[in-house]
Structure formats: structure tokens, C-alpha cells
Amino acid sequence: MSKIVWSDCIIPGPEVEEQPFTSQYYEDSLVIPSTRSLAIEERCAPLPDRKAYRSMSRASVLLSIVCLESVPHIRTLLDHDPFSIGMYCAMENGPVDLKSASEMVGVPREKYAEQYRKSRNPKMFLMQLPNLAAAQAGIFLGIMGPLNVYNSSTSGSLHALIQAESDLQTGRVEAALVCSAFGFENPLVLERIRRQNLNDRVLCEGAAAMLLMAGESRTDWTKADFNDTREYYGISHQLITSIIIRE
Amino acid sequence: MTEQELFDNVEEAVRTVLNTAEGEITRTSMFKADLNTESIDYLDISFEIEQRTGMELDFTEAWQYIIEKKGADTTDISIQDLLDYVKHAMEQKTGEQQ
Numbered sequence: 332m333s334k335i336v337w338s339d340c341i342i343p344g345p346e347v348e349e350q351p352f353t354s355q356y357y358e359d360s361l362v363i364p365s366t367r368s369l370a371i372e373e374r375c376a377p378l379p380d381r382k383a384y385r386s387m388s389r390a391s392v393l394l395s396i397v398c399l400e401s402v403p404h405i406r407t408l409l410d411h412d413p414f415s416i417g418m419y420c421a422m423e424n425g426p427v428d429l430k431s432a433s434e435m436v437g438v439p440r441e442k443y444a445e446q447y448r449k450s451r452n453p454k455m456f457l458m459q460l461p462n463l464a465a466a467q468a469g470i471f472l473g474i475m476g477p478l479n480v481y482n483s484s485t486s487g488s489l490h491a492l493i494q495a496e497s498d499l500q501t502g503r504v505e506a507a508l509v510c511s512a513f514g515f516e517n518p519l520v521l522e523r524i525r526r527q528n529l530n531d532r533v534l535c536e537g538a539a540a541m542l543l544m545a546g547e548s549r550t551d552w553t554k555a556d557f558n559d560t561r562e563y564y565g566i567s568h569q570l571i572t573s574i575i576i577r578e
Numbered sequence: 579m580t581e582q583e584l585f586d587n588v589e590e591a592v593r594t595v596l597n598t599a600e601g602e603i604t605r606t607s608m609f610k611a612d613l614n615t616e617s618i619d620y621l622d623i624s625f626e627i628e629q630r631t632g633m634e635l636d637f638t639e640a641w642q643y644i645i646e647k648k649g650a651d652t653t654d655i656s657i658q659d660l661l662d663y664v665k666h667a668m669e670q671k672t673g674e675q676q
Contacts, residue, residue, distance in 0.1 A: 374597055381597040385622060449628065453621045 333499045334546030336506070337404040338574045340539035341397050342564070343367040349533055354518040356429045363521050363529075367562070369393065369514075369536045379471050386457035388425035389514035391464030393538035398468040398510050404542055405472065408506050413475040417504035419495040420465035420480050421487030421566050425458040426516035468510065476504055484520065485528060487511065488539075488570035492552040499545045512538035513565035520565070529563055537564040539571045579631065579668070581661075588661055591626035595619055605658040633668055640667075 347370070352363035373384045373392045378399075384392055408416055431450035438446045457463055462480045469478055477498075481490040488511040495507035514536050515521060524534060557572050564571045579587075589603050596603075596613050609615040615623075624635040640663040645652045648659070 382595065382619065384597060385595060386618075453625055454618070 333496050333507070333543040333550055334548075335577070336542040336544050337401060338539070338541040338577070339397055339400045340537060340571050340574045341369060341371075341393060342537040342562070342571060342575075343369055343535050352515060352518075352521060352534070354429075356433060357518050361518050361522050363525050363534055365532075366515065366521075366534045367536070371396070383467065386454045386463070387467060388458040388464060389516050390422060390512040390538075391425065391458070391467060393514055393536070394420070394422065394464050394510055394512035395468045395471055397512065397538040397540045398472060398508065401508060401540055401542055402472065405474070405506070405508065409473050412505070413473055415476055415505035416474045417476040417495065417498055417507050418465055418469050418474055418478045419491035419498075419507055419509045420461075420468070420478070421482070421491045421511035421570065422461035422464050422480060423482055423484060423487070423513070423517070423520055423566050424461055425464070427459070427519075428452065428455045429518075431455070464512070465510075472508075474508065482566070484523065484566055486569070487566040488568065489552060489557075492541075492570065492573070495543055496550060496552065499543060500549065502545075505544065507543045508540060509543060509570060510538075510540040511567035511570045513567040524563070524565055532561060532563040535562045535564050537567050537571050539567055539574050541570065541574060581665075584631070584664060585657075585661060587630040588627055588657065588664065591630055592623055592657065594626050595622045603657060605656065605661070607657050608654045609656070609660075610654040627664070631664070631668075633664060633671070635664065635667070639663075 347367045349365045349367055352366040354361055371393065373389055376384060376392045376396055378384065378395055405416060428451065434450040435446060461482050465478055465480050479494055481487040483490055491509050491511065495509045498504045499507055521534065552573065555573060555576060557569050560572055592603055596615065596619065598613065607613055620637045624637055627633065627635050640660065643663045643666060644655050644659045
């Protein structure tokens with residue numbers, strides 16, 4: 332039983348041209364024919380902590396940007412009870428540090444530990460944790476309720492919507508912030524999407540957030556047709572598509 | 579490496595980690611008071627300095643060196659303090675190699 336109080340999404344505008352995606356680490360063996368990315372540079376993102384980008388993946392930065400848009404809509408709820416808002420976040424694991432991995436190729440065993448220490452950014456592992464991305468957004472917002480993270484590549488944001496709906500129905504939370512972000516970071520994730528889900532669609536970066544509260548009717552999120560779209564937004568696809576359809 | 583080149587490298591490393599504006603970091607900038615540096619940032623800064631100078635930087639050793647110079651009640655260090663330590667460590671390394 333939910334009603335949508337607020338929603339927002341960040342997706343590439345019509346001015347962004349379709350381009351093939353290639354990776355310097357995979358060269359011609361990995362090409363996504365048609366993609367559109369967001370013109371957002373992580374270190375210039377308007378986040379409350381300017382150095383937070385060092386421990387955040389691109390998707391994590393996108394997630395925080397879109398979640399911060401909810402502030403005017405959740406302020407009253409937070410003032411009332413910060414534990415009553417749950418976060419339901421769909422995120423993939425962050426990127427593997429391909430630069431340092433490539434520097435490790437061919438390093439002899441006896442020099443491996445030293446080279447690993449020299450090549451590996453100590454904050455890199457933080458970028459790989461999807462729950463950290465959700466936690467960081469929650470910290471920025473001041474949400475202290477239950478934090479749920481879903482990382483199913485194909486259905487993550489649908490799982491988040493369904494669980495939020497269920498928790499609102501049972502009264503576990505008064506409000507649910509459902510959120511998700513997808514960025515072009517891990518070439519293997521993009522390749523998996525190309526093989527399994529993309530078909531002829533354009534693969535796009537995107538982020539979305541939706542604030543739900545208990546309502547009179549139950550929404551069956553699975554009924555929407557998420558396949559009849561020109562764009563595909565990775566793990567965020569169902570959430571972004573739900574918002575676009577309603578707009 | 580000249581004194582200015584060393585400052586440029588350290589300044590760029592600190593700026594990369596703390597995401598400060600160009601020109602915001604000076605030799606007198608204090609890590610905690612002015613730049614709001616947290617413990618995990620020191621590890622990140624030492625990584626970035628090593629990437630730029632090739633100099634392995636141990637902040638525990640740096641801290642020991644600086645409090646020996648400034649006193650045991652030191653709670654914050656400046657960019658210049660760090661530069662002094664890096665210079666000292668580089669000289670020590672050169673001495674060991676010779």
C-alpha cells in the first residue's frame with residue numbers, strides 16, 4: 332500500500348549523442364555499440380563532503396546526487412523520526428581497479444606484495460562496496476532507518492520497489508526511499524548486460540530515487556512492461572522506467 | 579627534486595585527495611584545522627605522494643619526526659612540516675643508497 336510522494340531521475344538528455352563504449356583495458360574485444368553517458372565529473376559533484384568522491388564509485392556519486400534532491404520532501408519526516416524512513420537501494424558492486432590490475436600483470440611473485448601496495452589506492456576497496464554507496468547517501472540525508480541493498484544486475488531496482496512496498500504495508504517503515512544508480516565503470520558488467528539484456532537498446536547511465544509512503548492501494552511493480560523501452564539503464568532500469576512512465 | 583617541485587607534488591597530492599581548489603593549499607595550511615583531514619585521508623595522501631615522488635611515506639614516522647621538532651603536545655601539522663619530513667626522508671634514502 333504505497334503512494335509516490337516524490338520521485339526524480341537523472342538520465343542523459345536528448346542532446347547527448349549515442350556513442351560506442353570501449354575500454355582501454357579490453358580494446359576491440361569489448362565494444363558496446365550504442366551508449367549514452369551523463370556529463371558528470373565525480374570530483375565536481377555537488378556533495379556535502381567534497382572529498383567523499385575518493386571513496387565513492389561513479390554510481391555511488393550519482394546515487395547521492397539524486398538522493399540529495401529528496402531533502403525538501405523528507406525533512407519533515409526526518410524531524411519527526413529519522414528511524415522511520417528506510418532506504419531500498421539497488422546498486423552493483425563498484426569497479427575493479429583495472430589500472431592497478433594492469434600494472435600487476437607480469438610482476439614476479441617475490442615483488443608482488445610490494446607492487447600491489449604501490450599500485451593500489453588504499454580507498455579503492457571502498458568504491459567496490461555497494462552497501463557503502465547506500466550508507467553514504469543515507470549519511471548525507473540523515474536517514475537512520477533500515478538500509479536494504481539489492482545487487483541483482485537485472486532486477487535489483489524491482490526487488491527494491493517490491494520490498495519497500497511490503498515494508499510499508501506491514502508498517503515496518505513510515506516512508507521508503509527507493510533509489511538506484513548505474514554508471515559506466517566496470518566493462519565486464521556492461522558486457523554482461525550487452526549479452527543478456529540489451530538487445531537493440533541504448534545502454535545509458537542513470538540514477539533515480541522515489542519516496543514512497545503508505546497509501547490506500549497496493550502497487551504491483553511487476554506489472555509494468557520494462558522491456559518496451561528504447562533505453563536500458565542497467566540495474567536502475569525498472570526504477571527509472573517506472574518514474575518516466577508516470578511522468 | 580627542487581624545493582618548489584617537492585611542494586608542487588605534495589600540494590597536488592593533497593589537493594587530489596581532499597578535493598580542494600587550486601591555490602587553497604599553502605605551506606602554512608594545517609591538515610586538521612584548515613583542510614579537515616581525517617585519519618584515512620593520511621593513508622590516501624601518502625599513496626598519492628608516493629605515486630608522484632616515488633618516495634615511500636610512512637605517516638607514523640613522519641609524526642615522530644615532527645613531534646621531535648615541534649614538541650610532544652603537537653596535535654596538528656602543516657604542509658611545511660610534511661615537506662620537511664619528506665625532504666629529510668629523501669636525504670636519508672639517498673645517504674643509504676650511497
